[in-house]
Amino acid sequence: MAHYLQWIVLIAWVTTLIRTILNLLLIPRLEEGAQTRGPLVSVIIPARDEAESIERTVRAFLAQTWESLEIIVVDDRSADATGSILHSVAAEDPRLRVINGVEPPDGWLGKPWALHQGQGLARGELLLFVDADIVYEPPAVAAAVAQLHAARSSMVTLFPRLVMETFWERLAMPYLAVVAYSILPTWLGNRTLIPILGVGGGTGNLVRRDHYDAVGGHAALREAVIDDVATARLLRRNGYRTTVVRASSLTSVRMYQGRRAIVEGFTKNIFAVFHRSYFLTIGLGILGLVFHVMPYFWAATGELVSVITVALITLTRLILFAALRYPLHDAVWAHPFMILFWTWLWMRSMWVTGVRGQLAWRGRTYDADRTHFGA
Secondary structure: OHHHHHHHHHHHHHHHHHHHHHHHHHOOEOOOOOOOOOOOEEEEEEEOOOOOOHHHHHHHHHOOOOOOEEEEEEEOOOOOOHHHHHHHHHOOOOOEEEEEOOOOOOOOOHHHHHHHHHHHHOOOOEEEEOOOOEEEOOOHHHHHHHHHHHHOOOEEEEEOEEOOOOHHHHHHOHHHHHHHHHHOOHHHHOOOOOHHHOOOOOOOEEEEHHHHHHOOHHHHHOOEOOHHHHHHHHHHHOOOOEEEEEOOOOEEEOOOOOHHHHHHHHHOOHHHHOOOOHHHHHHHHHHHHHHHOHHHHHHHOOOHHHHHHHHHHHHHHHHHHHHHOOOHHHHHHOHHHHHHHHHHHHHHHHHHHHHOOEEEEOOEEEEHHHOEOOO
């Protein structure tokens, strides 16, 4: 039985390698363009206790080559210096508008409510929803607008370069790239309207305002834990196309700093990704261990099939890491440990937000049973 299972795992990794190559070849890259004029783009940023990063993020948007630009930051009742920093920068440039957000009403999560407040004052024909820790190079917005029109999409999502500085960041965060480029058929998602293949990100969702309004905007996502992905799926359910682009040359983000921040950040939403299904979470966790960790144990016993599988895993990671400019030595050794870390994180999210029903983030606590993944 184990011998047949090893062959199944080998075949699965052959297809994973092929899928990785197809994604890297067929997902379009964000390229600098010469055009700097066109429709007004409203950049909407929710900010709650973002004093360490908000000024850098905002000044990067103020330095964009795209001329028709307004930046709306919703200060979501920050307890640190976020508000004072924002008002200081706004005094220098009228394109920046700072909204003092109010507490979310019943039935709303904090981030969708902040974005809803921001879009309510936006004047742009295009809306760019981004998190408060993203850095855009000067040509990035112009390039994103050009890609939106070229793809004839309702929304373009920008995949950034992940900045990883600590050991735990380098171990854990590449998992996001593995999911996007090796596990998901993202290239196929760009060519279909299948809702489950819709991908979004706080790193940048550039959406046509009329299409966003037509599907209900963030009011339709008020209890969505991962509202950025849910936006893509909501649009697709209503017949609108969304596209993912590789934007690592023009955008970057250090999503979480250190192990504790990674654990807290993903605990709140991983169980929601699996639609709060205990069966799905545990089942996929077991499959992940079989397909990603067990080959290393089998290879250690001298099983040739699993030795080949481990070689394929390493080759897949090397190709992906080279394309995304991640450290290649991490591609060689870290894979089974990355999967073990994330399997534990899945189980932790299931326990905390499922069994215990607690969802805490940025000083707020919600009833996890009322939240959902999104559309």
